[in-house]
Amino acid sequence: MKIAIIGGTGVYDPRILDNIREMEIATPYGVVRFKSGEYAGKGVAFIPRHGSSHSIPPHLINYRANIWAMKKLGIKNIIATTAVGSLNLDMKPGDFVLIDQFLDFVKNRTTTFYEGGERGVVHVDVTTPYCPTVRNVLTDAANNLGISIHHHGTYVCTDGPRFETPAEIKMFAKLGGDVVGMTNVPEVVLAREAEMCYATVSMVTNFAAGISPQPLTHHEVLETMQANAENIKQLIMAAIERLDAETDCSCKHALAEYGGFKL
Template sequence: MTEQSGKSPVGIIGGTGLTSLSDLRITGEESVTTAWGEPSSSLLRGQLGDQPVVFLSRHGNPHRIPPHQVNYRANIQALHDAGARVVVGVNAVGGIHGDMGPAHIVVPDQLIDYTWGRESTFFEGDLAEVTHIDFTWPYDQEAREVLIESARLAGVPFSAFGVYGATQGPRLETAAEIRRMERDGCDIVGMTGMPEAVLAAERGLRYVSLGLVVNWAAGKTDHIITMAEIEEAIAQGMSGVKQILEGSMEKLGRLSPTP
């Protein structure tokens, strides 16, 4: 399904606060279901300039679904069925790299999956054949370049690289786990990067992550992580996330579908 303008909508997965983008006109809300069950929330459609967009709240509205219980398959399928061929996953993450502190924005280029037990593929069950997808580069490079250009034009401090370490949650990590992840090469840590990215790849979507660092990872400071500091970092960094999204939607919408 596509918008009346003839353009495919750009899908955005994140929190409900993202729908306060400037110049965004909300055009409708749809409760949908998929062959993989119910997505986390209804789909909220809108128009940002000439570009249609469709939002999905990853943790539900209100925020109630923990990361390990998100129905990632239904979420990706719902956006695919809604006509999206480019998807931006906005992720709250912890900073491991020394330059990636609270309120910093990261456009990651790689990831390492530490999750377990999640429904992580569409290719299972009664299959006609086994399917293996290439996942060498988990994030679409053309979509990354659009976000990077938008961040530069907006003057938003950001990093144009980063290895995202995806953990199971819902608990935060131990200091020892973060030390191991740092040895593995991780720059940021979060709980929602997988299997969202691989499911998007299986459905042929251009998928890119926009990470907002909301705290230093465990052991990177001498104090425990609190919700107060996370909320403060979100308040400080969300304006930059919105500026990047606002400046990139039209160009993301012009990207051709993957072959």
């Protein structure tokens, strides 16, 4: 397997794959359970980020275990999906956004594999945090399917699990944020450290607090995701068909000056 899907809120259906199997991998951070299968003749791993029944809140997701497990499995490309609120009036509920930058507002998560000791310290470059190769594949897939997608967007990541206040949303917008969610950091950073090609497709499920005319609810998020579930599946399937996991990419050399990532 060279390709993985990390499914966010509302994306728990691995039935796009054939020959589905339940698997698990032990990591230094815990055991990761996931599904594997095939599509278009390619092996694909599927991780429901919040668990199969949405039982893991965003601040308790074992991000390091998930990324380590995918690296150990031999995954080269990760397509992640996230549900987000919009700070940008041009990005409306139901829209897809191909994230290219992030603002990190998490406070209580470990965001690196390198905490000193035996593994040492690493300062990974995140000038281009999301893989341009996989992003181009997703763009081509969306265009071919006639799915409208915003090709740029800055993701603001907060700890959750609460929604943000209107004051926070106003601040994030002034700082250049387009959408807000609770899961993309540290996932994107860890994938970068692990030298894997990682891209995120965000689905706007609502306007954020203070922009939305009514209080925010998780039910609203799920409703919008379900209404667009077929589009996100079609987009992912078309991208898998086009992905060549052996294509060289700068992501695969992100730690070259440190001798590369080591399990």
